Amino acid sequence: MGRKPTGRPTSFDIAYAAGVSQPTVSRALRGDRSVSAQTREKIRQIAQDLNYTVDKNASSLRSQRSNTIALLFFEDPTPDESMINPFFLAMLGSITRACADRGLDLLISFQRMEDDWHVKYQDSHRADGLILLGYGDYTLYTPKLQKLVDQGTHYARWGSVSHDASGATVGTDNVDAGRQVAAHFLKTGRRDVVFLGEAGDTSPEFAGRYEGLRSALEEAGLAAPPCFAAITTEEAGYAAARTLLASGRACDAIFAASDLIAIGAMRALAEAGKRVPADIAVVGFDDIPAASLTTPPLTTVMQDIKGAGEALVDALLAQIEGREIPPHKLPGKLVTRGSTAPV
Amino acid sequence: MGRKPTGRPTSFDIAYAAGVSQPTVSRALRGDRSVSAQTREKIRQIAQDLNYTVDKNASSLRSQRSNTIALLFFEDPTPDESMINPFFLAMLGSITRACADRGLDLLISFQRMEDDWHVKYQDSHRADGLILLGYGDYTLYTPKLQKLVDQGTHYARWGSVSHDASGATVGTDNVDAGRQVAAHFLKTGRRDVVFLGEAGDTSPEFAGRYEGLRSALEEAGLAAPPCFAAITTEEAGYAAARTLLASGRACDAIFAASDLIAIGAMRALAEAGKRVPADIAVVGFDDIPAASLTTPPLTTVMQDIKGAGEALVDALLAQIEGREIPPHKLPGKLVTRGSTAPV
DNA sequence: CTGAAAGCGCTTACAG
DNA sequence: CTGAAAGCGCTTACAG
Numbered sequence: 121m122g123r124k125p126t127g128r129p130t131s132f133d134i135a136y137a138a139g140v141s142q143p144t145v146s147r148a149l150r151g152d153r154s155v156s157a158q159t160r161e162k163i164r165q166i167a168q169d170l171n172y173t174v175d176k177n178a179s180s181l182r183s184q185r186s187n188t189i190a191l192l193f194f195e196d197p198t199p200d201e202s203m204i205n206p207f208f209l210a211m212l213g214s215i216t217r218a219c220a221d222r223g224l225d226l227l228i229s230f231q232r233m234e235d236d237w238h239v240k241y242q243d244s245h246r247a248d249g250l251i252l253l254g255y256g257d258y259t260l261y262t263p264k265l266q267k268l269v270d271q272g273t274h275y276a277r278w279g280s281v282s283h284d285a286s287g288a289t290v291g292t293d294n295v296d297a298g299r300q301v302a303a304h305f306l307k308t309g310r311r312d313v314v315f316l317g318e319a320g321d322t323s324p325e326f327a328g329r330y331e332g333l334r335s336a337l338e339e340a341g342l343a344a345p346p347c348f349a350a351i352t353t354e355e356a357g358y359a360a361a362r363t364l365l366a367s368g369r370a371c372d373a374i375f376a377a378s379d380l381i382a383i384g385a386m387r388a389l390a391e392a393g394k395r396v397p398a399d400i401a402v403v404g405f406d407d408i409p410a411a412s413l414t415t416p417p418l419t420t421v422m423q424d425i426k427g428a429g430e431a432l433v434d435a436l437l438a439q440i441e442g443r444e445i446p447p448h449k450l451p452g453k454l455v456t457r458g459s460t461a462p463v
Numbered sequence: 464m465g466r467k468p469t470g471r472p473t474s475f476d477i478a479y480a481a482g483v484s485q486p487t488v489s490r491a492l493r494g495d496r497s498v499s500a501q502t503r504e505k506i507r508q509i510a511q512d513l514n515y516t517v518d519k520n521a522s523s524l525r526s527q528r529s530n531t532i533a534l535l536f537f538e539d540p541t542p543d544e545s546m547i548n549p550f551f552l553a554m555l556g557s558i559t560r561a562c563a564d565r566g567l568d569l570l571i572s573f574q575r576m577e578d579d580w581h582v583k584y585q586d587s588h589r590a591d592g593l594i595l596l597g598y599g600d601y602t603l604y605t606p607k608l609q610k611l612v613d614q615g616t617h618y619a620r621w622g623s624v625s626h627d628a629s630g631a632t633v634g635t636d637n638v639d640a641g642r643q644v645a646a647h648f649l650k651t652g653r654r655d656v657v658f659l660g661e662a663g664d665t666s667p668e669f670a671g672r673y674e675g676l677r678s679a680l681e682e683a684g685l686a687a688p689p690c691f692a693a694i695t696t697e698e699a700g701y702a703a704a705r706t707l708l709a710s711g712r713a714c715d716a717i718f719a720a721s722d723l724i725a726i727g728a729m730r731a732l733a734e735a736g737k738r739v740p741a742d743i744a745v746v747g748f749d750d751i752p753a754a755s756l757t758t759p760p761l762t763t764v765m766q767d768i769k770g771a772g773e774a775l776v777d778a779l780l781a782q783i784e785g786r787e788i789p790p791h792k793l794p795g796k797l798v799t800r801g802s803t804a805p806v
Numbered sequence: 807c808t809g810a811a812a813g814c815g816c817t818t819a820c821a822g
Numbered sequence: 823c824t825g826a827a828a829g830c831g832c833t834t835a836c837a838g
Binding site for chain 2: 173174186226228
Binding site: 475 | 831832833
């Protein structure tokens, strides 16, 4: 008599087999030092023999801690199945690893910026906190972030670090990266730079890149570069470059706010008979895998993806535990390739 | 008196506010038709006003159903942060969407094939079932799959459909795709084809592609194509093409088992002064974004990523509900680009 | 159509 | 160092 033979074992089964009480099993398996080392080891052994694992739902329900975080991924208004921005996908890999290293489970959800994502996860106790990642109109984003703060939801987000201070924020130092690009242009003899990308309030990261470029060029005595708007897709880059060409505005260098934009722009330049880098140098941003495959290979700014994933997870954990953490800026690194070779 | 004002609301708070019992709230919010439509609507309204959401842990604990599935993603022995195979990342996006459409949460975890992933998720009631995705040595994979079956774990996997029947399987019809590639070579005047990729027991998908190529060529009276092994990375493709060139084996067409292999091979060919497609035609597999950016653009086989995500999720749900489902083959589609232009 | 009761499998004071 | 008791917030028979 005693143990029912059916179903997977519970902590009571382990307790019975070990001749201890059920709470002792719970303590032992969590490594509680108040259980004698000997008992702990014995229980651990039995649990393994019986193929026992702690029921995550019961544990989370009781402790009110899920050890799970939710990654909310925003996409552009035109979600094209096959062409998710590779940079964000690499970030996803990095966040996944950072979570695994810290014993956290990761829920993932793709969202539209417009949706009611701000209520779903933490409120239902699925997750202890959120990581926000992606792109889209920042002016839509801000009020939702405020709502998260009001609700007391823990979150960390990737994006523009300087722009506002609500929640934990991690991002590349875009202004500095823009200055690096400007310096590279100047050093390689380019004088007449154009920026491709949306540089307004809706895209503070792009705005930072533009700002760095502009300030460094002006310090060198050059005029502020003109700006041709584009969201971060290959198509938008193509269209922006066409607009640039049609405008008659001459230039010898293009700084595109992302690699996808740069790749689209290079396609437009090639169609128009402009040679890269002989006529026009091109620099992108992100260093996605495709950047080294273009003709010529694309000079770009590499972001610290591994560092970013870890910083995001750690910032979120800090917030969950009530520690204050300052916004975290990661350095960008210029990767020089053929598209900016000196002429 | 009555309601404690602190913390987030429970179903008891909603019941109190609605003047009904707590079980009625539970039924109403799940849309149980035994609750009168009027009561249901009233409760739904109150729940919304009080910002109530069902506690996922309590609900899963009681019902023994988590409505969550876990995606286990395997990587190659050499996991390079930045270069996860873009095809699988696109699959991830598609699976995410399929889950969202069906009201499922998705846990995601990157694993090494060697690790003990087969025990972690379903046993702890984190997930109702697993989706297995990725690449690696298939001979390592098989015993783990058997263990899943023995444990009664529900899973669906992406891969070679014909190879074995355990668990729900979804995959591209690789043999047919290989035959399409052969037909395309023959039609464009290629006679001397080489296969780049591991075509043995360790990689049944690649083996299927080779098998389709070989059978169609032999039916046309040609010899079986030689095979130069490569795992699915750009570096391996580069190395395999170098081996091919060094071997002195002449050819006028290469079928690479993946786009990454094809891209590496094209780099080796360019370095060796071989022109694509004038000297050698090249075909890849997957149609990753980079395939259209190479010089010349790469002819390849597009897999039905959207269909694959849906088929995987539906196959898993079927298995969880005890329905039998036959293995599901999806058609591949040849995408013709410059790398196979007739000479 | 609705309610009272039980229980899912844990963790956490509390007591000794 | 260990145990008896309570309770996390739901869902599910069962009764009416």
